Every structure is written in structure tokens, then in C-alpha cells.
Amino acid sequence: MKRFNELDEEFICEHCNKKVNKLIYTSRDHCPYCLYSKHVDINPGDRLNPCLGLLKPVGVEKYKDTYKILYRCEKCRQTHKNIMARDDDMNKIIEVSKSEY
Numbered sequence: 352m353k354r355f356n357e358l359d360e361e362f363i364c365e366h367c368n369k370k371v372n373k374l375i376y377t378s379r380d381h382c383p384y385c386l387y388s389k390h391v392d393i394n395p396g397d398r399l400n401p402c403l404g405l406l407k408p409v410g411v412e413k414y415k416d417t418y419k420i421l422y423r424c425e426k427c428r429q430t431h432k433n434i435m436a437r438d439d440d441m442n443k444i445i446e447v448s449k450s451e452y
Contacts, residue, residue: 365389366405374436381406381420383438386447390424390431402427411435411448418444 360379361372366387373379378396381388388406393399404426411418414434422431435444 374438379436380433381408381436381439383436384440384443386420386439386443388420388422388431388433390426390429402429406431408443408447409450411444418448420444420447 361370362379363369364371364382364385364387367382367385369382369384371379371382371384380395386408388408390402390404390406391398391400402424404424406422407425408420409423410421412421412432418435419432420435420439422433423429424431
């Protein structure tokens with residue numbers, strides 16, 4: 352079972368260069384504007400992954416009453432999933448849901 356270390360930080364997105372604010376209700380793990388993330392964790396919030404590649408959003412899947420964004424690391428090619436945030440750009444979610452990974 353994955354251990355979860357809640358770590359909600361603001362950051363500058365390395366893909367679109369926009370400032371991303373804290374999420375407040377849980378940990379922020381991706382950019383709400385372009386949906387990119389960074390491969391920094393082994394377990395959620397631990398910041399122990401040495402890869403540090405960009406996680407490109409490549410798909411979307413239904414998860415309970417929301418969606419998970421599917422990612423592929425541009426550096427190591429590992430796949431990863433994150434639950435979408437309330438402030439994610441829905442047009443980007445739709446765009447990514449149409450992509451073929």
C-alpha cells in the first residue's frame with residue numbers, strides 16, 4: 352500500500368511556465384492549466400524519485416465520481432495516474448481524453 356505524505360506546494364509549471372497555487376483541500380500534484388506533472392515521488396508526497404522528468408498527460412479514465420489523468424514520463428517512460436483537481440481546465444481534460452496513448 353502506498354504511503355501518502357500530504358504536501359501541498361505552489362510551483363511554476365515546467366511545461367507552460369504558469370504559477371500554480373496550492374490546492375488547499377488536498378495535495379497539488381499537477382498543473383491545472385496544461386495538466387502536466389513532474390516525476391518527483393516514489394510514494395505520494397515523498398519527493399524521493401530521482402527521475403524528475405515531466406509527466407505528460409496522455410489519457411483520462413473514469414474514477415468513482417471524477418476522473419484520473421493518465422501520464423507517461425517523458426524521461427523514463429513510466430506511467431502514472433493522478434485524480435483530476437476541481438480547478439483543472441476541463442477543456443484540457445476533454446482534449447487529453449481524446450488522445451491515443
